[in-house]
Amino acid sequence: MYLISMKEQKPTQSGFTLIEMLVVIAIIVLLASLLFPAINSAINRAQQTKCMSNLRNFGIAWNTNYLSVKSGRYNDETDAIFPWLSAMVPEFANATNLVCPGDSSHGTYGSKPDESPNYNDQNAFEETDDMTGNNHPDRNTEIDACSYMYEFCAAECSWFSGSVDEADLNDDGQVSWAEAKLRQLSGDSYSPDGYDPSKFPLVRCFHHYDDKKVRVDNLDDNKIVSEIRVLNVAMDGHIFLSGPQWEYPLAP
DSSP states (O other): OOOOOOGSSSSOOOOHHHHOOOOOHHHHHHHHHHHHHHHHHHHHHHHHHHHHHHHHHHHHHHHHHHHHHHTTSSSSGGGSOSSSGGGGTTTTOOGGGSSOTTTTTTTEEEEEEEEOOOOOOOOOHTTTSSSTTTTOOOOOOOOOOOOOTTTTOBBBBBTOOOOOOHHHHTTTSSSSSHHHHHHHHHHOSSOOOOOGGGGGGGEEEEETSSSSOOOETTTTTTTTEEEEEEEEEEEEEEEEESSSTTTBBBBO
């Protein structure tokens, strides 16, 4: 019998060839491309869920304070309304509740997501920004970040065009956002007979603009359009979805 010496034996081949490695890498890339949209969607849903939890907390706090103050003595209806979301902290909310998890700036942009192409003109939002730099005497100066637009804040309302005497509830000579919204609640050009409190926004979040769009009925142009989604908590604590202009109803 002829035996091969140890020196004559060829070592067994081990490891991957270049082609095998390229195939494995290609498979990993393919799987990643298939999984990434699902993972991103799951992250967005989780952020929306947490944001809606924050909004519900604002609704509960607002109504708790409103009913409590109105059951006692008050001079006008704005006395029963939080002047700013920051005024809810610490009794009714935590500072972390004022930051949406979907806000990439962590609250430093305020209610206006600066990186979104949908908001080139930010002036209407800046009035409601509840963060450092806002020197209104009624806000909580310990709060330096806020992602949410508070429709009933104490800032002077620049867009109000009605009668100041009728809307100025506290007789200070100007109309705040809260006073303008209480006036609008009774009716405007979009809804002359007034609004349902379950569809009238109290606090709004515009930081979900990268999520799936919503279809709304543009009442001004009488056509269905695709808009970014905005999460809202209504006066009665109800969460609802809308486009940037909440008066436009969602299309079926």
